Amino acid sequence: MPAIDLDRAWKLHPQVSVRPEPFGALVYHFGTRTLSFLKDRTLLAVVDSLADHPSARAACAAAGVTEPELPRYAQALATLARSSMLVERS
Amino acid sequence: MTLVAQPAAPPAPEAPARPATGRLVDLFEYGLDAPICLTWELTYACNLSCVHCLSSSGRRDPRELTTEEAKAVVDELERMQVFYVNIGGGEPTVRSDFWEIVDYATSHHVGVKFSTNGVKITPERARELARNDYLDIQISLDGATAEVNDHVRGPGSYDTAIRAMQNLRDAGMKNFKLSVVCTRYNIPQLDEFKSLADRYGAQLRLTRLRPSGRGADSWDDLHPLPEQQRELFDWLVAHDGEVLTGDSFFHLSAYGQQLAGLNLCGAGRVVCLIDPVGDVYACPFAIHEEFLAGNVRMPGGFSSVWRESELFQRLRRPQSGGACASCGFFDSCKGGCMAAKFFTGLPLEGPDPECVRGLGEAALEERRARDVAVPRAAVDHSHRTTRAPRSGPGPVRLTLSRREDIVRPPVNACEEDPLAGFRPE
Numbered sequence: 001m002p003a004i005d006l007d008r009a010w011k012l013h014p015q016v017s018v019r020p021e022p023f024g025a026l027v028y029h030f031g032t033r034t035l036s037f038l039k040d041r042t043l044l045a046v047v048d049s050l051a052d053h054p055s056a057r058a059a060c061a062a063a064g065v066t067e068p069e070l071p072r073y074a075q076a077l078a079t080l081a082r083s084s085m086l087v088e089r090s
Numbered sequence: 091m092t093l094v095a096q097p098a099a100p101p102a103p104e105a106p107a108r109p110a111t112g113r114l115v116d117l118f119e120y121g122l123d124a125p126i127c128l129t130w131e132l133t134y135a136c137n138l139s140c141v142h143c144l145s146s147s148g149r150r151d152p153r154e155l156t157t158e159e160a161k162a163v164v165d166e167l168e169r170m171q172v173f174y175v176n177i178g179g180g181e182p183t184v185r186s187d188f189w190e191i192v193d194y195a196t197s198h199h200v201g202v203k204f205s206t207n208g209v210k211i212t213p214e215r216a217r218e219l220a221r222n223d224y225l226d227i228q229i230s231l232d233g234a235t236a237e238v239n240d241h242v243r244g245p246g247s248y249d250t251a252i253r254a255m256q257n258l259r260d261a262g263m264k265n266f267k268l269s270v271v272c273t274r275y276n277i278p279q280l281d282e283f284k285s286l287a288d289r290y291g292a293q294l295r296l297t298r299l300r301p302s303g304r305g306a307d308s309w310d311d312l313h314p315l316p317e318q319q320r321e322l323f324d325w326l327v328a329h330d331g332e333v334l335t336g337d338s339f340f341h342l343s344a345y346g347q348q349l350a351g352l353n354l355c356g357a358g359r360v361v362c363l364i365d366p367v368g369d370v371y372a373c374p375f376a377i378h379e380e381f382l383a384g385n386v387r388m389p390g391g392f393s394s395v396w397r398e399s400e401l402f403q404r405l406r407r408p409q410s411g412g413a414c415a416s417c418g419f420f421d422s423c424k425g426g427c428m429a430a431k432f433f434t435g436l437p438l439e440g441p442d443p444e445c446v447r448g449l450g451e452a453a454l455e456e457r458r459a460r461d462v463a464v465p466r467a468a469v470d471h472s473h474r475t476t477r478a479p480r481s482g483p484g485p486v487r488l489t490l491s492r493r494e495d496i497v498r499p500p501v502n503a504c505e506e507d508p509l510a511g512f513r514p515e
Binding site for chain 2: 015017019021022023026028030031033035037039
């Protein structure tokens with residue numbers, strides 16, 4: 001699985017909607033018509049705040065993701081990026 | 091796709107009604123604040139009379155939602171963040187305001203996937219549809235050849251669907267869906283369906299035949315034979331990721347491998363149906379008062395029905411599994427489809443009629459032996475020419491003949507017949 005560059009700036013694709021749910025969130029991409037599940041409220045906080053941070057790493061830290069947890073979140077973000085849910089900010 | 095699987099949380103001192111973590115499928119059993127996907131049938135009118143129609147469609151219902159009422163439903167779905175609706179019918183495109191409702195939805199952040207037999211997909215219309223990113227189309231076809239398809243969907247319906255797919259391809263519409271209900275007659279054609287879809291740049295979608303609507307009358311003849319269920323399962327496993335199933339074959343996961351999807355009965359938990367008159371049912375296969383949760387015209391509208399209906403609350407409580415609870419496969423198949431059990435007269439807490447272990451067949455035998463009545467939907471908009479015979483004494487046979495005791499009626503004053511009153515011996 002290709003990794004995500006945590007030190008770059010990311011944001012949600014403009015055609016993506018996020019619906020918070022007790023278990024985390026539903027994420028839907030209107031362009032690719034695909035649905036994903038964020039199975040974790042912390043991941044939701046990370047995804048929601050990506051656009052406000054200079055890097056994905058900073059967004060994770062701000063959401064309270066600890067160093068040992070980081071690889072798991074990086075993998076989740078990589079999956080989202082691969083399905084075009086996340087795009088890089090220039 | 092599931093992102094970041096958490097280990098199950100230790101039991102809290104006061105067990106919450108709904109766990110915060112765990113397998114998604116377990117969480118979804120408690121329902122969501124809004125449906126993930128919702129089927130919305132816009133009209134009971136249809137140009138076809140498919141023998142397995144889930145909603146017994148044919149004639150329009152005069153009480154169908156008006157354009158303004160339909161737009162109000164869209165507004166509500168937008169507020170609830172329902173990302174997309176599956177619009178069907180009937181044949182939704184025969185509603186004169188269909189394109190207006192679709193445009194309204196897609197410009198209000200409610201994506202639309204609509205199912206059609208293709209009758210209104212002209213080249214011009216196809217070009218318009220291809221321009222709308224928020225729109226997906228599903229062409230229904232139940233045979234890879236005209237012979238197999240038209241047997242179920244009626245004469246000419248194969249050509250109509252193929253023409254619609256041609257128009258969509260020529261307009262540059264990518265990845266629309268070719269939707270097939272799997273029957274005894276088309277399961278041998280799965281590879282042909284796949285190449286048909288590939289030829290038109292479409293994605294193949296296979297769904298399960300349900301004994302709902304007119305399907306109750308055709309199910310015995312059409313539903314896959316036990317060995318075909320295995321064939322279908324093996325085909326789905328071999329084509330994992332290439333074919334959509336709308337999560338409809340989760341009863342087959344008892345063969346030993348989970349198929350892609352949630353593998354859960356989503357009725358009233360993550361899915362529901364809004365019918366043309368605004369009635370809200372637990373799922374598209376359950377048009378029967380037993381599964382009626384309310385109506386969008388009620389105060390509070392759709393969101394109150396979804397959140398507060400007594401029926402939906404009940405469906406969101408953990409189910410016991412009844413006779414299936416002791417089965418080793420219960421955790422994967424969850425006892426199968428509620429609607430399939432209901433409309434074949436089987437108890438809801440027990441095996442699916444198509445249980446892969448054959449327990450459904452046995453239950454059906456037993457039901458027939460005990461002569462248990464099978465529930466029927468009261469909602470029927472079938473074309474009158476195709477209506478199935480009703481129960482009861484049936485038509486009275488008449489024979490024209492003369493009564494021997496009254497040879498002629500009494501002569502009246504206007505009788506001009508020169509033989510008036512003459513009685514032949």
